[in-house]
Amino acid sequence: MLKTALTVLLTLSLAIGGGAASVWYVLAGQSGTGALTIGSWTAFPKIGAPDADPYSKARVSREGVLALGSAEGVAFTAVEDSTGRPLRLECNYRIEGIAPPARFWTLFAERRGSASMGVTETGRLSALNSQGVVRRSDNTFAVTVARSAMSGNWLGVSGAGPMAVVLTVYDSTVAAGADLAEASMPEIVPLGCEQASPDTSKDEVVSDAR
Amino acid sequence: MRARLLHAALLGLIGAGIVHIVILFLLPDMSPRDAWSRLAGQADTYQVSTYAADSAISGPAGVADPFFQAVACRFDLADGVTHVHREGRVPYWSASVYDRGGRNLYSLNDRSATDGQLDLVVLTPDQMVDMRKSPLEELENAIFVEAPIGEGIVVIRGFAPDGSSARTVSDYLNAIECVAQTS
Numbered sequence: 001m002l003k004t005a006l007t008v009l010l011t012l013s014l015a016i017g018g019g020a021a022s023v024w025y026v027l028a029g030q031s032g033t034g035a036l037t038i039g040s041w042t043a044f045p046k047i048g049a050p051d052a053d054p055y056s057k058a059r060v061s062r063e064g065v066l067a068l069g070s071a072e073g074v075a076f077t078a079v080e081d082s083t084g085r086p087l088r089l090e091c092n093y094r095i096e097g098i099a100p101p102a103r104f105w106t107l108f109a110e111r112r113g114s115a116s117m118g119v120t121e122t123g124r125l126s127a128l129n130s131q132g133v134v135r136r137s138d139n140t141f142a143v144t145v146a147r148s149a150m151s152g153n154w155l156g157v158s159g160a161g162p163m164a165v166v167l168t169v170y171d172s173t174v175a176a177g178a179d180l181a182e183a184s185m186p187e188i189v190p191l192g193c194e195q196a197s198p199d200t201s202k203d204e205v206v207s208d209a210r
Numbered sequence: 211m212r213a214r215l216l217h218a219a220l221l222g223l224i225g226a227g228i229v230h231i232v233i234l235f236l237l238p239d240m241s242p243r244d245a246w247s248r249l250a251g252q253a254d255t256y257q258v259s260t261y262a263a264d265s266a267i268s269g270p271a272g273v274a275d276p277f278f279q280a281v282a283c284r285f286d287l288a289d290g291v292t293h294v295h296r297e298g299r300v301p302y303w304s305a306s307v308y309d310r311g312g313r314n315l316y317s318l319n320d321r322s323a324t325d326g327q328l329d330l331v332v333l334t335p336d337q338m339v340d341m342r343k344s345p346l347e348e349l350e351n352a353i354f355v356e357a358p359i360g361e362g363i364v365v366i367r368g369f370a371p372d373g374s375s376a377r378t379v380s381d382y383l384n385a386i387e388c389v390a391q392t393s
Contacts, residue, residue, distance in 0.1 A: 003211075007218040014222025019229025023237075048314040054234050060312050061241040064248050066261070066282070066365050069317020072304040075275075103302070103321075104369070106277050117276050127276045131371045168275055170302070170369065171319050 027059055038185045041076035041167065073102070073170035079112060079162070081188045087163040091193040093145040095155070095165070097186030102172035104130045109145060109155055112162035120156030121147065128155055147194065238311050245312045246284065246363060255284045258386050261365055279379050280367040283388035287360055290392035291333040291341070293349065294364050299326055300382045302369040307332055310361045324351050328386065332357055332364065346391070364388065
């Protein structure tokens, strides 16, 4: 009698626990159904659309998101550099290349998993937009992501820990069309990491790549 | 005994699959945190209110785009057609119409609007038929969005590339009118 009760309990807890946990796992992940990956960047172009897959629909309602429409724009998130290592706030990166054709774009950095915007050590937002970014003559750009101020286009961050970088293109043909998969996205080149202590000067940058 | 445990585990796994699918399809209708519920907590229907910055305007990243401001207005087409309009110009605006579940049904930006002016009418196909029969004069330049829905949400977003434009954009967005009109 007790044995029967125990096996029933095992079955039920496995079913309910396993079912709930697997849904949570899929929805919390950056990849998965409905994701489009270009290099280090991932976008959910169909998120919020009426014909989206069930996972995208569940994501929308769970997070209370009112997603950007196709005439508005599309957001690309990167959590890894071009060599596949996780982005970290204490490391320096160069985001280099060309953004998909768009009226304008914005670029910002945040601590992964935090609900608030990243800031520099002086309290400025860790954010740039295409109107404030200097471009080279061939229309490419290079933005340096670092905690200490850099010459050129600088995306300042502060603190330590895992980082996510979000590039959003607005009023873009790629957001509306099927050529999204062929959009060219900038590369995220690692430039090495500073020591863990926040007052490390630029001279101590360890160059482990390039 | 072992056979019985194996049987239980197998049943549990199959059950987990079923539970996974059930939760997945129930989530959109059951979530207490969806956009509609949160907006309902901060403003009445037809009241234009700031669409909270913590609500991931740009997607599942977690943080909203810091260069953007947004306002939302909940409507119910049972009250008549919904007219969203505002005179004047900002560097960039875009608007989206969502159904109650937060699905994006239609979006546009200032370039697709007449003369860059925000003048938008949301109506059901039935109301569209009536509107064609007897057009309202004040809506002659409006963009008509036909949506087979009852309740819904309109969100208007504005781009403020620098600190000095932030004030202009927020003034513009907060003065948007969102009204129900009966013909």
